[in-house]
Amino acid sequence: MSQNSIVxxxxxxxxxxxxxxxxxxxxxxxIIIMFDGYDAAVMGFIAPALMDDWGMGRGxxxxxxxxxxxxxxxxxxVAGPYADRFGRKRILLISILCFAVFSMMSTFARTPMEMGxxxxxxxxxLGAVMPNTVTLVSEYMPERRRSLMITVxxxxxxxxxxxxxxIAAGLLPHFGWKSxxxxxxxxxxxxxxxxxxxxxxxxxxxxxRNVAKEKIEKVLRRAxxxxxxxxxxxxxxxxxxxxxxxxQLFTQGYAKGTLVLWxxxxxxxFVIYLLNGWLPTIMRNSGFTMERAAIVAxxxxxxxxxxGLMVGGLMDRFKARRVIALFYLIGMTCLLSxxxxxxxxxxLAVLVFxxxxxINGAQTGLQAFSPAxxxxxxxxxxxxWMHGVGRTGAIISSSTGGILLGxxxxxxxxxxxxxxxxxxxxxxxxxxxxxxxxxxxxxxDLNDIPELSRTMNVR
Numbered sequence: 001m002s003q004n005s006i007v008x009x010x011x012x013x014x015x016x017x018x019x020x021x022x023x024x025x026x027x028x029x030x031i032i033i034m035f036d037g038y039d040a041a042v043m044g045f046i047a048p049a050l051m052d053d054w055g056m057g058r059g060x061x062x063x064x065x066x067x068x069x070x071x072x073x074x075x076x077x078v079a080g081p082y083a084d085r086f087g088r089k090r091i092l093l094i095s096i097l098c099f100a101v102f103s104m105m106s107t108f109a110r111t112p113m114e115m116g117x118x119x120x121x122x123x124x125x126l127g128a129v130m131p132n133t134v135t136l137v138s139e140y141m142p143e144r145r146r147s148l149m150i151t152v153x154x155x156x157x158x159x160x161x162x163x164x165x166x167i168a169a170g171l172l173p174h175f176g177w178k179s180x181x182x183x184x185x186x187x188x189x190x191x192x193x194x195x196x197x198x199x200x201x202x203x204x205x206x207x208x209r210n211v212a213k214e215k216i217e218k219v220l221r222r223a224x225x226x227x228x229x230x231x232x233x234x235x236x237x238x239x240x241x242x243x244x245x246x247x248q249l250f251t252q253g254y255a256k257g258t259l260v261l262w263x264x265x266x267x268x269x270f271v272i273y274l275l276n277g278w279l280p281t282i283m284r285n286s287g288f289t290m291e292r293a294a295i296v297a298x299x300x301x302x303x304x305x306x307x308g309l310m311v312g313g314l315m316d317r318f319k320a321r322r323v324i325a326l327f328y329l330i331g332m333t334c335l336l337s338x339x340x341x342x343x344x345x346x347x348l349a350v351l352v353f354x355x356x357x358x359i360n361g362a363q364t365g366l367q368a369f370s371p372a373x374x375x376x377x378x379x380x381x382x383x384x385w386m387h388g389v390g391r392t393g394a395i396i397s398s399s400t401g402g403i404l405l406g407x408x409x410x411x412x413x414x415x416x417x418x419x420x421x422x423x424x425x426x427x428x429x430x431x432x433x434x435x436x437x438x439x440x441x442x443x444x445d446l447n448d449i450p451e452l453s454r455t456m457n458v459r
Contacts, residue, residue: 014144037301054111072126073394084380084381091380104189127387134153151315167180207376267422268393276297327359331355337351
């Protein structure tokens with residue numbers, strides 16, 4: 001076999017323009033993330049109506065919001081190793097089924113306890129969706145445009161969350177809070193057969209797992225490839241020690257980068273989910289109507305759509321970690337402005353929007369940054385564990401948001417408190433450094449190309 005018959009899948013993808021099939025993969029993942037964003041933020045939008053309906057205080061609402069985030073964290077931690085073992089697509093589809101079914105079942109909850117349990121189960125599915133779509137898209141996009149494409153995909157989360165505010169504002173007065181939850185479950189459930197039929201498994205993953213050549217070739221042909229019967233598909237990747245997947249995150253120079261990603265993600269989510277869960281309530285307490293409070297909260301997420309695209313484009317041109325840090329720090333400045341100033345409704349809405357541009361934009365950039373740090377064999381584990389560990393920030397902020405509102409009277413002080421984790425997120429990502437492990441070629445036997453063995457390890 002000649003070297004011309006050897007196709008390095010990553011190098012092949014990196015050398016080509018983005019095909020229509022790759023755009024289709026990106027579009028499907030974008031839609032999945034829209035549903036994820038909607039369901040992740042939905043409880044914040046219906047919280048005032050739910051508290052009124054059940055006669056609950058803010059303290060009772062906190063555990064419900066926290067239960068969903070706890071489920072998200074567990075789902076992410078469990079999904080990563082399984083996605084690296086059984087495939088990104090299989091775990092992704094199971095996750096969508098999980099959050100869709102339990103979101104619909106949440107409409108039948110009769111007590112805060114029942115709602116908390118159902119939201120926890122919904123969170124299990126939500127937690128696995130985000131990191132697996134990020135991983136899948138990252139493995140189908142050329143490196144020169146990967147950050148922008150991942151942020152384009154991830155912007156679906158902000159759009160879904162933001163539209164949730166407007167959808168809630170339209171549905172709540174006429175159909176109540178149950179309709180908002182039901183919609184978030186039925187639509188992805190209907191779409192599931194389409195995803196099962198069209199969405200492919202990662203070609204890089206299939207090479208690493210020694211999947212039949214014909215399956216890899218079939219996917220890459222759809223992306224515009226032309227191959228001969230002698231073609232072998234390989235992947236240049238780091239030598240991975242045979243340890244448990246999670247322990248691999250702390251070997252071969254990955255430890256410091258892993259911890260920095262966890263810390264940054266924790267701080268960013270602390271800010272985002274406190275605002276997602278409690279901003280409508282903060283606005284309502286400041287004199288806004290329920291509908292207007294939901295719309296202002298939606299602006300925070302919609303701002304993240306623009307911010308994510310800006311960050312992604314800049315990351316492909318400049319030092320990625322510096323771009324992310326800059327947006328976190330600008331977001332901190334916006335939060336400080338809201339805390340210090342005494343603004344009217346319109347000015348406050350503008351500041352909320354620009355806070356979303358920066359904080360959500362930086363967090364979106366982190367989604368594009370993290371998969372590039374890890375090799376294919378442990379990429380899903382690395383990204384999922386960043387999500388799972390980082391989600392503790394969302395759990396803490398969602399669960400204690402009502403307590404913080406009680407301790408710090410007035411909306412201004414809350415924004416000052418949130419400026420601190422935004423600052424820490426910006427400073428921590430600046431400490432991130434790339435790992436440099438020894439590399440080898442995977443997917444081909446050493447005897448097939450003996451001349452390569454003189455320059456590189458081959459499996």
